[in-house]
Amino acid sequence: MMTAPKSRRTFTITNETAIALIGLYCLAVVMGYGRFLFTATLPDIMMQLTLSTTVAGWLASINYIGYFIGALVAMFVPQRLTWQTLVFWTTVSIVTTMLLAIPNMSLILWYIIRLLAGIASGIAMILSSTLVIQSLSDKRRSVLSTLHYAGIGVGISASALLTWLLLVLGYHFDMIWLVAGISSLPLLWLLFGIRPTPSSSLTSSHQYQSLRQTYINFKRALYEAVIGNTKAITLLAASYVLAGFGYITSATFLPVMAVQRLSTQSYAGLLIWLIVGVFVTLFNPVWGLLAKRIGEINTLIGLTLLQAVGMFTPIWFDGALGLYANAAILGLTFAGMVSMTLNIIKNMNPAYSNLLIGLATLAYALGQFIGPLVTVALAGKDDNFNAGLFVAGMGLLVGVVLLFIFRRQVKQTV
Template sequence: MMTALKSRAAIIITNETAIALIGMYCMAVVMGFGRFLFTATLPDIMTQLPLSTTIAGWLASINYIGYFIGALIAMFVPQRLTWRMLILWTIVSVITTMLLVVPNMSLNLWYIVRLLSGIASGIAMILSSSFVIQSLSDERRSVLSTVHYAGIGVGISASAILTWWLLSLGYHFEVIWLVAGIIGLPVLWLLYAIRPVDAMAFELGKDQASSIRQTYRNFKRSLYEAIVGHHKAIALLLASYVLAGFGYITSATFLPVMAAQRLTTEACAGLSIWLVVGIFAMISNPIWGALAKRIGEVKTLMGLTLLQALGMYLPIGIDGPIGLYGNAMILGLTFVGMVSMTLTIIKNINPTYSNLLIGLATLAYALGQFIGPLVTVALAGDNDNFNAGLLVAAIGLLIGLVLVFCFWRQIKVGKSSR
């Protein structure tokens, strides 16, 4: 019996660097593959099925609706169940990725799979962030959290490379999604290896099981305690985050399609440009993390928002590859940084309720992402011209910048009045 317990304990990973790297792998699977592989494979999907731009926009948006629902679910997850729910929804993410290998799948099934994939991404993104970051010591948290969030960029780069490689071998999106799912399988064992020490000893007894009504009451009380005294600042930050989600998603969904439209002489232009996004997303977080330590997260977030607004305008103002590659570089540099800065800021408002506050922020971001593709498709018209969508995205980001500035003023006033 003692030997079995020692054997079980032996596979628990406690090294903080290893935990951050496992978090990075998890983010690459649930975000890089679960969400952004769709962007990499979209030109091939539209050709093979074939799909109109409108249907492609709805498939993107249904995934973001799922992300919204996932964020909502994550807000109700008690801290003690974070790891268990993370494992469950990472499994769902891997399965829904592999399901797209099914031949001749109806459009309705596509919507269901992409919805479930979005739910899994939303829950796993929030819970992995909460679980991994809370597992890190205070002195190493700021550095290693950037490793965790770099998983989004790693996943985007991997999605571009995987798609490029398999398309060059003559395969199409179905095989690409299957291979991506297989690549994601080992993360399940690694997440098991970083479980809390007492995870296996936990049993859900009758005295611990809560009714739906009691869960709702607990949620209302937690929500009140999380935002009390900070409601104005949180409202401003959430409103800015809606616009951040709205602002970046036009490029994050349609950039490879824009590249295929405009760079007709370049083979695999869409994938090379998507790879640029992933590479710059990977290297961005350490840069912005170091800057945030010098000037603070809020000022860093304001700079990132302004830079991303400029990036959205580049394909409009500069014709040819320079505008598109410039957009890709800035998108990669900014969007992961904006996510990590915003989630760090809102979590630090009240760390006791980090799951709930990160969930609120992710709800806001998902709302913007849901609206973005629909607006872009509506503005694209019959000619599939994305310039109007990019311009509206840039304007949205500038309004978001003003809201972040107002948030900064609000928290300064709050600190001075204490």
């Protein structure tokens, strides 16, 4: 008597909470390490490699160029290839993290590695969100998606704690990046457990199509996604560019500013960066609850205004108070602003939510690319970041104005 062959798939994760936690882990790796570990280790990198602020700014911006490219690429990934593409670029993220442990690398290699890390984080951010959120039931999606996005704050906190621990033990940035990469490896095994089953993936006869046809389909989808909401989407995207521009000055240079201003406090920069991560993790669910009461647009306006105030605090208060206030407000606001913006734009045309989220992410990445370059240019020979913080704060205030206009535009079209 013949028996049916056993399924080759022996490792499957179906529990929704577990899937959300894997999503959290993924964002902690590709965002917390792939993007923000650079911020935590930047003072040590600059000291060990004797890098100027200008070079440090370009290393940050090249990563944000990669993030922009990654967000653009993610918009073209077919639904049936979401998991495969996610696994590939998550692997790239982990490998590029570990590569920074190689001693005596040329600056060109640093730029290439940080560019690839940025591409990986952009693609994995969008595709992991798509894969995880689509795996959740309608009843639990709002709660568990918040758990997934908490991975950004967890990653920032982990980057601060890991850097702090290894610096205390006498190691430097190279060992920090190596340990971060090694601690990320179990993620690849966990992603294998949530891969879609063959029955849930698209296997039609039109599985393969030409690059030209993909582009034509993308143009058609883009037109259908924005039709009737072009002005509103433009206003929201413009405000999101300014949001990316505004927050990135602190998100890149906070530990460096702490080393400058709080030189008598050991590891003040890492404590400040840890505060950012903890506040991101704890407060993002709070803004979701607030949005249910006063609306997402009003919540976004309030968060943007609060973040603008935070940019000015290191200018108003020169010592520890200004920097700690900036860190706390940055952590309070930035993940909430991301969450609110993405929810607003995807709900403008739910049938094209992935495409609209990709457009918004491109806008945010553009602001993040410009921000460090402007800040470095304004810092001058004395590496004074006050001018950059002022411009960031003013940009956020302009963003608030655009959001008020956006709110009025949306009310008129309803």
